[in-house]
């Protein structure tokens with residue numbers, strides 16, 4: 001899968017799935033831009049990518065703040081002259097239940113990152129991606145369909161993201177642009193750091209049919225597949241990668 005001359009923008013590229021995806025695209029010769037709030041994390045990923053030939057453009061931006069969000073597409077296109085692939089990956093979560101006193105506050109916080117930023121970036125990126133006949137990949141979750149009582153906000157927003165993916169695919173199909181989602185189950189990243197338990201990923205294993213969490217690079221490889229010509233007939237799809245967790 002070569003991505004020579006392809007420009008790829010990845011939000012949340014400073015760790016986890018976004019970082020792994022940035023490295024994989026760089027290894028396949030793409031020109032990459034990575035977005036996140038923490039410059040040190042982005043710089044580390046940029047250095048890792050550089051070992052494979054190209055240093056990505058680092059964009060320090062908080063996607064929940066409009067003034068910063070609104071610069072991301074322009075910065076990428078100014079640097080590289082075009083945009084082929086948008087990976088909407090940045091995401092956050094905390095435990096949320098319907099009776100929580102701070103439920104609405106958490107909704108307002110999570111929706112900005114997990115849905116509003118994706119709507120905005122897709123809207124701004126679409127004209128550029130139409131020009132290149134490229135593609136958009138959204139990082140959703142199995143929790144878009146599998147219900148967990150303590151992820152009422154995160155799961156609801158991922159469900160909305162799946163719908164947004166399918167509707168975007170329909171809107172952009174006439175222009176030859178594909179839009180898909182990957183829906184991971186438990187994947188070893190920083191996402192659950194809020195638990196404050198370093199062994200959180202080991203603790204989850206009894207819940208997983210194949211008895212392991214996925215590596216971030218496995219999800220990254222699925223993203224590369226969906227962005228590649230090998231998936232040229234795939235659009236509006238949501239690809240599950242979860243070690244069987246959906247069914248347990």
Ligand SMILES: NC(=O)c1ccc[n+]([C@@H]2O[C@H](COP(=O)([O-])OP(=O)(O)OC[C@H]3O[C@@H](n4cnc5c(N)ncnc54)[C@H](OP(=O)(O)O)[C@@H]3O)[C@@H](O)[C@H]2O)c1
Nearest residue numbers: 012015016017037038062063090091141186187189190191
């Ligand atoms: N890990 C899993 O088990 C799992 C399962 C299903 C789906 N997912 C999805 O996978 C995606 C990536 O998460 P991950 O698991 O790789 O976790 P992660 O390691 O925590 O990565 C999330 C990234 O998003 C960035 N980010 C968070 N808020 C941001 C903001 N306001 N503006 C810009 N960047 C922001 C973070 O960087 P900064 O903090 O530096 O900004 C971080 O690099 C998310 O959409 C998540 O919902 C993960």
